[in-house]
Amino acid sequence: MKSHLPIRPELREWILSTTRAGHSVEAVLKLMQETGYDPRQSRSIVATVLNMPISALDPNTLPTKTPGRRTRHPEPPQMEIDGHTVHIGLSMESPALRVLNDFLSADECIALIEQATPRLQRAKTVDSSGKQQIDARRTSEGMFFTTGETPLIKRIEQRIASMLSIPVDHGEGLQVLHYLPGQQYEPHYDWFNPEQPGFAAITAQGGQRIASLVMYLNTPDAGGGTAFPEVGVTVTARRGAAVYFAYDTGDEASLHAGLPVQKGEKWIATKWLRERPFQKNSR
Numbered sequence: 221m222k223s224h225l226p227i228r229p230e231l232r233e234w235i236l237s238t239t240r241a242g243h244s245v246e247a248v249l250k251l252m253q254e255t256g257y258d259p260r261q262s263r264s265i266v267a268t269v270l271n272m273p274i275s276a277l278d279p280n281t282l283p284t285k286t287p288g289r290r291t292r293h294p295e296p297p298q299m300e301i302d303g304h305t306v307h308i309g310l311s312m313e314s315p316a317l318r319v320l321n322d323f324l325s326a327d328e329c330i331a332l333i334e335q336a337t338p339r340l341q342r343a344k345t346v347d348s349s350g351k352q353q354i355d356a357r358r359t360s361e362g363m364f365f366t367t368g369e370t371p372l373i374k375r376i377e378q379r380i381a382s383m384l385s386i387p388v389d390h391g392e393g394l395q396v397l398h399y400l401p402g403q404q405y406e407p408h409y410d411w412f413n414p415e416q417p418g419f420a421a422i423t424a425q426g427g428q429r430i431a432s433l434v435m436y437l438n439t440p441d442a443g444g445g446t447a448f449p450e451v452g453v454t455v456t457a458r459r460g461a462a463v464y465f466a467y468d469t470g471d472e473a474s475l476h477a478g479l480p481v482q483k484g485e486k487w488i489a490t491k492w493l494r495e496r497p498f499q500k501n502s503r
């Protein structure tokens with residue numbers, strides 16, 4: 221796949237001048253990866269700029285592969301994790317997506333809401349310089365727990381790590397979001413755009429995001445599902461259920477949205493996973 225993302229003129233110029241100066245494409249890709257571009261995106265950008273087929277940049281023929289970790293997709297029909305059974309109600313391959321029917325118990329959902337409530341603030345998004353900011357596209361209130369902050373958070377993080385076969389330290393702090401009627405999260409990707417100016421800063425710790433787990437802490441009276449508009453799928457928000465989706469550092473089919481709550485309220489907890497260990501003090 222060639223790059224559909226806008227390529228910054230300075231990057232385009234740098235790729236052209238470096239290859240014209242006699243440096244190999246492998247060397248260009250290696251330098252891009254050292255400055256924080258992920259291997260797949262850098263191949264796609266270089267192929268676009270040099271107008272060559274992406275197959276000519278086959279990673280198996282390049283010596284510069286530095287793959288991060290990937291999550292293991294949960295296997296239907298069910299998984300036993302530390303004495304807790306999780307049932308997989310739906311599986312898709314593109315995007316890689318699983319609906320988990322009973323990831324959290326009702327008691328865990330209630331306790332998470334209780335622990336998060338006093339700390340809620342208007343939810344923020346990460347801007348192009350890597351800073352958090354208020355964003356009109358995201359009208360909910362939210363908060364972050366730090367990794368392992370309470371025994372409950374620790375237990376949930378361990379469950380996620382075991383289910384997805386990825387160490388706990390690849391996870392960002394668990395985020396809880398609260399939506400009221402009319403509030404939503406407009407369509408977005410959870411992975412970071414390698415072309416945005418703050419990409420290197422955002423991915424300096426932990427690298428790219430590779431997968432997300434959105435856990436539903438209550439059942440809204442109407443609305444509030446998680447929609448995947450590229451594939452026409454909406455996951456119902458239901459207490460204790462969760463949706464897992466993986467995007468391997470950048471899959472456009474993983475576009476998703478928190479649909480407006482129509483009646484009642486909606487509570488979720490989101491865990492984002494990185495390809496390398498993530499340190500929370502980079503936020």
Ligand SMILES: O=C(O)CCC(=O)C(=O)O
Nearest residue numbers: 405434445446477478490
């Ligand atoms: O509210 C939802 O259903 C989706 C939340 C989401 O996309 C996120 O937290 O990244």
Ligand SMILES: [Fe+2]
Nearest residue numbers: 408409410476
């Ligand atoms: Fe998201």
